Amino acid sequence: MMFCFWPYPQIDYAERAPLPRNMIENSLFEEEPDVVDLAKETPSSSSSFPLDPDDVVYEPRSSRLLVRGLGENDADEEEEDYESSARLLGMSFMNRSSNQRAANQRTAYTRQDPSSFCSCLPSVRTMVAGVFVLVLVASLIMVIYFLPGCTFTREGCKKANTSQDSIYPIATDGQPFPWADLRLPSSVVPVHYDLLLQPNLTSMTFRGSVTITMTLQQDTDVLILHSADMTISKATFQDKEVKPLEYKPWQQIAIKFPQLKKGQTCTLKVDYSAHLSTSYDGFYNSSYIDTTGTKRVLAATQFEPLAARKAFPCFDEPAFKATFSVKIKREAEYISLSNMPKIGTTQEDGLLLDEFEKSVTMSTYLVAFIVANLSSVSRNVSGTQVSVYAVPDKKDQVQYALDSAADLLQFYNKFFDIDYPLKKLDMVAIPDFLAGAMENWGLITFRETTLLVGNHSSPLDRQLVTSVIAHELAHQWFGNLVTMKWWNDLWLNEGFASYMQYMSIEKLFPQLDIDNEFLNIRFRALAKDSLNSSHPVSAVVKTPEQVEEMFDSVSYEKGASILLMVNSTLNDGEFQKGVIEYLNKYKGRNTVNEDLWNSLSSVSKLSISVAQMMNTWTLQKGFPLVTVNRIGPTVNLSQEHFLLDAGNVTSNNVWHIPLTYVNDSCSTARGCKQVFLLKDKSAKLDIPAGVKWLKFNYKNEGFYIVDYGVEGWKALIKALKEDVNVLPHEDRAALVNNIFMLSRLGKVPFRQVQNMLSYMSNETETAPLTEALIHLMHILRMLEKRQDLFLVNRMKAYIINHFGDLMDSQSWEEESSVAKQTLRSMLLEISCGLHRANCTEKAMDAFQTWVASNGTYRIPSDLMRVVFSVAVQTEDGWNRVLQAYKLSLYDSEKRRMLEALASTQDVSNIVWILRAGLSGSDIQNQELPLVISTVCKGLAGYLYGWNFVKENWGKITQKFPIGSFAVQSIIVSATSQFSTKLQLLELENFFSSLKDKGSQMRTVQEAVETIKLNMLWMDKNLDTLRTWL
């Protein structure tokens, strides 16, 4: 999945009921001390009793949750039916039945309690002492029959009678639900799904029928799978009608049946109906207004991470791979698409029935289908039919995507040395879609902005579209062919797809300047990962909120960054070789973190262990700060956790750092790079005596920050002032980034930052300039929000002094270089934002020309945002831009207009746009996070933005699930500029009042930490700013 700076589809967990533990604690079993809170339980930390020791595919299900309440007397009626004849056979059946039940599917959740048997022995012995031998024999027989779970082995009593003391959640119908974990048991695995769907785009409902063929991994008498928000009309298991039990809070259903043996095959058929989802996930309805003003509807899917279960009952975890045969019944005015090519269409009850080929083996989150009226173009690429689909009004915007996808598909076929395995690849622009895109195998879905390119769109637009296609195509191998076992290793999908997206574009489309973008991404990832609220790349994940929260900067951006680091550390070609080895070894299967490193290790000729090195980067959070202290020819190196510390947190993390460096005698060519592996807290490095300066972390390819000490910084700044080209532009940008980060950490005074920036009068490259501007603007925005007018004015003057000439020299004509577009749009937005007449007058001129031309004059697209942002500050401008927004057929243009509208400083317009974003009428709900973040950047809007978030929290979390990227983005953008105690208190009070409606989110911790850090920075630096600005 891909965000492209905006949030992704949501899952509605607002109705989630409390965990069973809460139910239990509040009712029957309060006295039990052994009950474990599942929410705190983790797969890695818990003592688990693996269901099947031979099972290496699935992680052992965790939890020591005490399981009670299912004694023979509690057995449900279906089971009693099945068992009734056997029951006639007498007690021995009962005994065996509960014994096996305990030994099989529930083993993981039963409390081991040897005392229950052993405590019986003395009483038996007492009887022996007091009564006849016959009574003894009778007693032993009684023991054998009535205390199942205890067997007479050398180990003595191994197992307690689980049926006497088991706690289960309560199913919807009031019966005990026979499973007590969010994760499914691995006793039954799906092999194939036959799926028939019939959506009704008038009533916005659908009917479905699924037949699942499964095999048993062990003896069992219960089947647990996922199902959500549907009405089951009929279920048959092994051709016998059954009544599934449902536990809604965990979206699970259960079928109980007479014991089946390991290795047996069984089938479950479920007929059901549901509403098409209105929250962008599951099988959901999307709509748009066409050029005639008519509302058009369509139905599409978005399953990742947890929503396939809303479209059909299934084993909705990535490790439960299976094949799928999909049939879709539709009205003649629509077409239908699914992952695989269509076999044929037949007529049935006045409708058309499309049948698709049986799929490759895949995870449920990759299944997809669409019913819509779409136009397409196609092309054969190395035996694969590649097509791009869009709504008919936009059919002239699909060619660029088709051509780019063709190039990328050929590149990946070659790079991975495995051909894309399907005969077709569809890419579909969905009019109303929250994610950037989704990599469904063979049927990739996109936002219109990330797939459609009009004739006039800019290189920046094409960079975005190409990036997203490159990301999603990489997933067809990384994610689809080889999939992470569980969401804790989501980075294996997302970090890799992100890295491949930059690598492939750099090779195939050098004109798109993707390097600068990737460098920027790495800087942003460092900033996020410097907080104590960050998490390891491979983190513990259990609850749906935790799964949602994995779709964040760490999985995507840090994941991509550490892959770059490992690639640039390995010898040429080894990375690709290792990846091919990994894909071949695991294709069709699931993997963990370690599997990738082992594959890379196995092909590498380096003396270091890739797995050992990379585990220090994936299993612990954060990254290192390397401090360099040079004394003559000796360089003392030390490492510590770069942790922006707002609360005296300590960390002993140590990384294996492939430290790279260049010096003044050879500093720009790749051949100049030298490598030193820093594995310990400190080390010494010898260098030639005459070296004037050292620059570490060549081109910022490593994920760490370097402090050169007073003398080291001085030497570097001096060298840059003499000749900026003494270092590559990536290295210059990294120096700027690192010194700002060190200032935040309190390691260097702000004065030193200013020294660094003084070299910039000679700087013309995008990366170092934008890096400096990003940090300076962040400080300015914080000062603005503290209403420290003196410092605000000084800071503005400082920015203009340093960058004013550069701002004024920017052209307002069409520009073909992406790097130049990126730089000029940032410079001009800042310039106009600081109300410089030079800028605002030119922007208004461009706006007036656009108005007068009646749509024939096109503002260069990278300048649209600045032009419209100036224009909307007048009433006439606001009205015109709003009107144009409603009519535009180009989604990328619409988004720029929307950002301009949201930058209004007029209070009534601010209120209007926030409400419109929430209501979804004039502005689609998918844009709400963008609206809030843009409003909050402005001085007039930021308090309204925060109040709006607080007042509408309930509605926001109904549309976007707690923990989702949308909610993460809303919280961060609404609060990241706070820097006073009062603001902190207010935020803390608000979130603690939410309790289970969001107080536990990692993003909330991040927001609190960020405000504290802002306060600290202000405390430390306000005086310096007053003195030096």
Ligand SMILES: [Zn+2]
């Ligand atoms: Zn992705």
